[in-house]
Amino acid sequence: MTALPAATGKKLGLVIDLDTCVGCQACATSCKEWNTAGYSAPLTDEDPYGSDPHGAWLNRVHAFEASDGIASQTVHFPRSCLHCETPACVTVCPTGASYKRGADGIVLVDPDTCIGCKLCSWACPYGAREYDTSHGVMKKCTLCVDRIYNDHLPEEDRIPACVRACPTGARHFGDLGDETSAVSQLVAERDGFDLLPTLGYKPVNKYLPPRKRRDARQSAPAAGVETAHATGAAVERLFAWVDRVLSR
Amino acid sequence: MHPAYSVILFTTASGAGYGLLVWLALASLFDWTPIKSASGFTGFGLALGLITAGLLSSTAHLGRPERAWRAFSQWRTSWLSREGVLAVATYVPAGLMACGWAIAEDNTGIYALSALLTIPLALATVVSTGMIYASLPTIRQWHQPLTVPVYLAFSLASGAVLLTLFLALFDGEEAGGAMLAFVMLAVAALLKWLYWRRIDEEPRDLTAADATGLGRLGTVRVLEQPHTQANYVMREMGYAVARKHALKLRQAVFLFAFAVPALLVLGVFEAAPWIGVAAASLASLSMALGLFVERWLFFAEAQHVVTLYYGAEAA
């Protein structure tokens, strides 16, 4: 059903820390690995060993440079479905294959009813929908819906594959609808932000901004105490000080 | 946006078809031409043929055409679904009217009523086609008040040009048809001109900084794409046409979709019937060419906001 749920029980989503992400791609490949055999199976690779290798991935890691010159910053930027609260990708779907779950707000595509009209991908501002040519249907991040409730996995592993793999711990998963949750508090502390808020899709996923950089030049003045009493060449001064230290 | 030929064909052909359908309905209501079987088969054959061809070609765009029927279910929210429903619904009165005209050679009573019903349904179908695009907040060029009127105007204008040909063929009020076509072409031209002026003038105020939320750090530039080869999103939404190339094509649109047909349809006045037919036919062909270019540009000039993640400076 493409009518959006009036409200969702939970607002499950990801919080991605741009201050910590090193762009290692683990979230992208572990996502590919889990999902090519999971709910979205298969995630087709086109021409995998040929001249134009590309395929369906539900998570992609960009790298941007911000600002200019030496003051600039490199930011690695993983991008997947943001499980928006009011996403047009759902309402434009003519078949109801694209829907937002009432229970947890996860936005899914039903691979059995999708006709592959691609309109939802046109409606997504975040490029989160990937058309699978071999399968003829639309694929997208499922928030690992087939992991997070999976009784076959131990409790601690009922989290998205990308979150479990992330070596730096830059990815966090939880209920952003509950402001007491760890993720919500993280977002509050680090003033997490929405992507393209003006479009009104109300993304559930949040991004944490890079922290302010720290410049050693500020510390320079604090540099050591020129010893007033000792005189002579630097070496003599040092030796005198060392003797004092040792005779203490 | 990548201009998919199936979609271009669909929107142009069925658009013209619905336009012609509307005019035929009026023709039948106001007896612009004798209600004869021959003209009936030709007129509705043409109109419904164009519509059906369009609808069929649109399914070529689907990954799972065999499931196309599912698209009728979401009319509550989806303009694409509504379009499907209306398109099919239109066949009912249109079909009845067609039978009246072509078989019963009658345009009264129930047939008049079906003609009356056909007009709003056909127009609604064209409106929902326009709305599919106009309703997308992700594409500034489409998400604006002129998109739907332009679709309507083009549908009616192309329909009117075909109507002129039709009237010329079946000794109807071709002069009236020509006037109608002329006026509709002028209106369409005006609307399209306004549309282009608007998309040229409207500032592209979204940048990579907004897309990434990194504006606080300054100008944002792509350092590394996620993958070395283009992905689906880049192939589908990444298509862009060079500005000066686009301007040339816009001129072509004015020439073939407006100027040439407008002049040609005037050729039916006081001319020997065969000249009128020839003029109207040429007008139709020129219109078709112009329409195709216009629709190609409609996509090629549309920039999707997602391009900001892939190197576009603004959208």
Add this chain to the structure above:
Amino acid sequence: MNEPAIDLSQSPADEIKTTTCYMCACRCGIRVFLKDGRVRYIEGNRDHPVNKGVLCGKGSAGIMQHYSPARLSTPLLRVGERGSGDFKEISWQEALSIAAGWLGDVRARDPKKLALFTGRDQSQSLTGWWAMQFGTPNFAAHGGFCSVNMAAAGMYTFGGSFWEFGDTDWDHTRYFMLFGVAEDHASNPIKMALGKLKKRGVKIVSINPVRTGYNAIADEWIGIRPGSDGMLAAALIHELMRTEQIDVPYLVRYTNAPWLVIQSPGSPDDGLFARDEAGNPLVLDKATGKLASALAAGLTPAMSGAVALADGRTAVPVFQLLAERFLDPAYAPEAAAAETGVSAQTIRGLAAELAHAAFKEEIVLDIPWTDWRGERHERMIGRPVGMHAMRGISAHSNGFHTARMLHILQILLGSIDCPGGFRYKTPYPKLAPPFLKPRGKPGDVEAGKPLPGPQLGFPTGPEDLLVDAAGTPQRIDKAFSWDAPLAAHGLMHTVIANAAASDPYPIDVLFMYMANMGWNSSMNVPATIAHLTAKDPATGNYKIPKVIYSDAYFSETVPYADLILPDTTYLERWDCISLLDRPISEPDGPADAIRQPVVVPDRDVRPFQDVLLDLGSRLKLPGMTNEDGTPKFPGGYPDYIVNHERRPGIGPLAGFRGKDGTAYAKGEVNPKQLDQYIANGCFHVHHLPAHMRYYKHANRDYITWAVDKGFRITPTPVIFQLYSEPMQKMRLASLGHGSNVPPQRHRERVHTYFDPLPFWYPPFEDASAADYPLFAITQRPMAMYHSWGSQNAWLRQIHAANRIYLARSRGAELGIADDDWIWISSPLGRVKAQVRLMDGVNADTIWTWNAIGKRSGTWGLADDAPEATKGFLLNHLISELLPASASGYRYANADPVTGQAAWYDLKVRIEKAAPAEQGETAPRFEPLRNPSPRLRGEGTQAHAGTQGDGR
């Protein structure tokens, strides 16, 4: 709202098996999900000491490595010319008897005519031991072109190094400096650590010409000029000394700072330590005013001032020489600023921050411990400064001395093996340097006899070098000769060129394992290929007569070998990550691990280790053959792993030893050992008690334990060698002292670079590069492993081609725009590539991702794969030799002390390519034909495989 019903609880696996990842050398623990007989998913093992559950981008793509279309499928014998790719498929019986024939012949005549070099080998304790039993001195793995500068500098300075030798105390450190690291071997651990530091708000400083990856998230990025880190380190030392912020008591306790150095220019012991009769180094005890053994307890040694020795000569403490060296204005921040491009103010600031972290944020753990002198300490004082360095330091011709200076910086701050500082991982620390001499001197090598000891070690003087009376190198790679006296890891990068030139002597069989020497791991690739195919005009035979190679995949090197021994993939074999090798220990305790086969090979391939042991028994090598001539390890590698004993009670695996599996490190063979490893997740960790976890270099209880377990030989402390006597001994030889002196042509070079105190000099190419103004370096992509990632259908989508990255400012200056194509020229030739402008790169530097460029036809890829048409290597521009020296002799392009390949010394010039030249990279080599007829065209089947994994 009726949502489709979906099965949220599908079983992801029929069976889950643990093993160890091999997508890189980090060796993380993995859990492999098997479904319907195929690998369905691989995740990190949460219990594993290395990765604690996480998995990197490569590890998560392991499936596609295992199902690669480039996998070799059967032994191959060359029938056409080398490089033609004309092979015939043969049986293992045939392959093994051919190999045994070739090798037996060599061993019977002259074992050193076998060169066994094993690249990315993770079983060096087996391969090295095998080569030793064979009797050839010509063995090494990839360390020589990798990071021996770091390793050797560390071992000679403090008996450890970074990576498997030791790590920062991530949970306590308060300041972290990362020198020249893009990814490193500790791939996941570093990532996890950076995450921890971020959580704790610890300042991370990146010293790197390029700002990507780890360096992108640093709180401060310092885009240093390549090759100048030594200068920066020296300036930091200068500042810390000038501002009197060094840990003096620490220096007295744990270093040779107070040791007296003989000052007697011209005499044969000038610059050596003054010693007593027992050979103990002397210090001046200020309490008594007398000379005393540095090892005696309760001294207050003098740290400066000339001292009269018994024989009347004078000596001064090491610390005085050190201070004089580094307080010299040549190392003042202003001087350093000129060389490094880092402002003097920043250098001062960094010094201040280091000192602040070390001394103002001191960490105290209330854990009593006893030092080697028997002195009990109530608490552990931490100097919470962390550092990590890798090939940005290592891969330069001044890397050894630079790395020494970094370690001395750590030592002056008192931050070695203390809370918050650097921490050793067992079996380290070892003596600085370890007591292990390289074998292979004249006389060590005898027909039909094993070598008396291992090939690789740590010379402490000219007498330990592998040269004859004339000073001629005894190893094919010239390791441990005057060319590279401290070549602790050998010089794999020189083997092919030397062998082709019969310099120092011709070899008969070149036996390689797991190294793509025909491509990305060689300097000057065209020359390397020429060497491999060069023939002796007289005989018409190849100059390198026989080449045996074990690879698992169709790499660029395969077509240049005569006999191919196809290996399994990492999911198909047993392996042993041994403490006798390069272990995976943690600071809190030693660890080792195994690989177990989780899937059965579907091809006619065999694990290389099995093959080696099989050959060993065919050659009747000692240790691999019983008295009755039968194979000692009929069960192959797993048999060896369990039953081989290096020393009584000590074998490849330290865990679960003893009959019942309860003994650790030392104990009888346990037949159930592998089962117990598997039951434990394929690894074993031994946890050290709290009081042994720090100060391992001086911690009595730790040292006693380590000796008892066989990790250390002698119960002696590890005293940090700020001043290196072995270096001075080499220098003395260069002055003509002693019986083993370098030939004239080497003397000046040895004298210059064997300075007992580290110093900075510009990388060799920098000097000679007026018309090549830019440094050209490479970086490891996190989602690619050298050449072998490109056959991986997922990883290659991320890096199918590589750009050359250039500073936006420099681009503007040269009129080069984004996406332009440029020629990159070095004295060796030129390479064409496409430009990507960026801000985060030093303006004198261009760089690219390493090993993305591929040769057409290889790796199971289409001939027009982007890797070949839009990818490139800088290797074609890197000379394997330095320009001729005064004597006309050409040294390897390497560090003069260790022989470490100087990849990052490369200097280049760039110019725009003509419009007609755009669109493709250059040079393009002849496409290589797939060596296996059966393999040709497997690409498409494997494509189905890609999908297959989806179902």
